[in-house]
Amino acid sequence: MSVNALRQYLEFLKNSGIKELYYPPSDKQKKLTELQKQYSTCTKCPLHNSRRKFVYGEGNPNAIAMLIGEGPGEQEDITGRPFVGAAGQLLEKMLSAINLQRSDVYITNIVKCRPPGNRNPESEERKACLPYLLEQIQIIQPKILLILGLVAAQTLLNNNNTLGWHRGKIHYFMDIPAFVTYHPSALLRNQEWKKPAWIDLQEFQKEYEKLLAATIS
Template sequence: MIPRELIQHLELLKNLGVKEIFLPTSRKAEILKELSIKYSTCTKCKLHTGRIKFVYGEGNPDALAMLIGEGPGEQENLTGRPFVGPAGNLLTKMLKAINLSREDVYICNIVKCRPPNNRNPEPEEREACLPYLLEQIEIIQPKLILILGLVAAQTLLNTKLSMEKLRLTTHSFKDIKTFVTYHPSALLRNPNWKKPAWQDLQRFQAEYIKLLQ
């Protein structure tokens, strides 16, 4: 378990305005694993009633970029891993197209349990789960965020703007440069959106490359 003293110390630093805290990669991975176990029995919203496996998130704990989707689907609920169904396969290809792999980034969702029939998570469900995501961001401390899908974008950016408007703007979430693009499942249903999604990925890639220089 994470020592109470460490949690209190991190909260103190946050309250003092400290935005970056160095943690060894191994410690970050350990903390994320412990938190995923700690929260796996969460009953804060009704989504837990259909939970088979808690889908916390996975990837590089030192990732420069976090990819944030909406919520787990059927395959994710079965495996406990984010983006492993058809949409996940497409996401892997999208990353490969900009010379990244799943191991380079950290992937998670707004909600950690599957909404029934893959419906959009309701506002109270998103609100209940959001602290888990914010905690992940604090631990990983990414330099870029790519939001996948309108629901996730409107939730994190606190807006009602359309996808067409959101994806054309570079945003800031928790002082982190943030991009918005279509959710891979939306691209599977609407192949005509793949061209604008590719444009979004190229903008995201350009910023990512700057971080490496």
């Protein structure tokens, strides 16, 4: 299914009064596992030519929060798991700082195959992979998104604005509140960005805890 076709389908559901598709909790992981296997041989864009493994995503299928980066790196390409290299280790520390663990959230990327040399994924590559992400969101039904990095922010929010423009405000994607902060790999290269990233995380934490309390009650 093309990106436009999937968007039209989602718009049709919305106009029909259907705000979300229901998957029983026990079925979500099963469905995600099936789709990961189904898409693992994807050849929709040139990235498949150099990939070792298709990096679909992982985490809690019933998560309130979904974290979305731009694409796999070298270690992710080797293991088939998102955010397991140095950036992944930093991401786990970032989550811990706001009282979350990796097992509390679902983590994925805009593109599921590593761009050569860790370059930014090109527009057509992002478009080819976007239906997979939209499908993941429909299955998991997160209540909040944390978007990691400029490429992911520009792709999901459909603009060419700077990271500074995206930060410090609540956006919405598929009617889900979304926060934007630095990608962990950028923080590894630029230590001075860790302080503003911490501010972003605290704002995300406030909204997350509101949603968690509402879910529990």
